[in-house]
Amino acid sequence: ADPCHDEGGAPRGCVPGLVNAALGREVLASSTCGRPATRACDASDPRRAHPAALLTSAGGTASPVCWRSDSLTQAPLNVTLTVPLGKAFELVFVSLRFCSTPPTSVALLKSQDHGRSWVPLGFFSSRCGLDYGRLPAPTNGPAGPGPEALCFPEPQAQPDGGGLLAFSVQDGSPPGLDLDSSPVLQDWVTATDIRVVLTRPAMLGYTRDSAAMAPYAYSATELQVGGRCKCNGHASQCLQDTQGHLICDCRHGTEGADCSRCKPFYCDRPWQRATAWEAHACLACDCNGHARRCRFNMELYRLSGRHSGGVCLNCRHNTAGRHCHYCREGFYRDPGHALSDRRACRACDCHPVGAAGKTCNQTTGQCPCKDGVTGLTCNRCAPGFQQSRSPVAPCVKTP
């Protein structure tokens, strides 16, 4: 079964499956222990190293399973974990498991432009005002009409001494927003990179002077970014291209890493994101097989009742018109061949003397004949006329 087409072959909206977009991705940590080596951590010894790769690895045989920061002696002191996802994803959740007592302040950010700019998704703190200058999140979600980064309670410590940071994109968005119909929500869930900022460890006091009394280190594992490869409803899977980049396996006449534009020649109507009820496939221009290129014209699209806006370019086989649907001047439509046939248009072939011009009727092929001349190409004298010696009046009445 093709998720992007129904049983009859008609396009329908489709989305890739929910995956952990962080799995196997490189994590950039601003601090990692083991350089220089200490008693507890040695970056050059695989048995005692705690690299950031442990945050997104599938797990396995290595003894240490947790990333660990350098020993830090000041708070607040931000340690950041950044995960480039490789392409745009539509987030569902983000989670991070702490291997020791979870921090009391954590910020979660996202980028939509591969790390050039960052916006917050949420904050998690017992001191929202102190660390982030925000009020604690209202119990019923954002006060405004759109999603916003709220300050939620700090990650809860668990009986095993660790803790879990868990964030759902729904946490920051008002109830009732639908992804298909809300561009604001679509923007909110889109991310190319995720960044976790560990701001304040748990064991330190919450004093404003924030001097640390003892060295500490952050430690975490299982950084998960649950989401769907963003394909705008036009692909059911993402694949790696020849350069190893993740791209959507675009359908519906679309192309691009996120299927965010129409393929060349598929511009009979403007690109749109697919929804659950309408595929909004990009349509090929109707050029009757006589052109390889076309362009979109918004005015024509509006005039057609938002039906068709493609204009064929460089019609071949002596055709002309917006859809290469009629014959160019000097040619006429040959009814013996289909409009899509390369022989659909035949040269008028008007007689250089008998015809009054070179352009024939586009439907019948009849050339304009001089007086007394007849025939489709005006190459014979009509009954009652005979050929003269004058090329201006080639046929004269028979005496």
Add this chain to the structure above:
Amino acid sequence: EVMPTLDMALFDWTDYEDLKPEV
């Protein structure tokens, strides 16, 4: 009655040299 096709050789182009089609 089907008349014969126009015979280009019968035309006198003396006064209409500029109208004479290229052959």
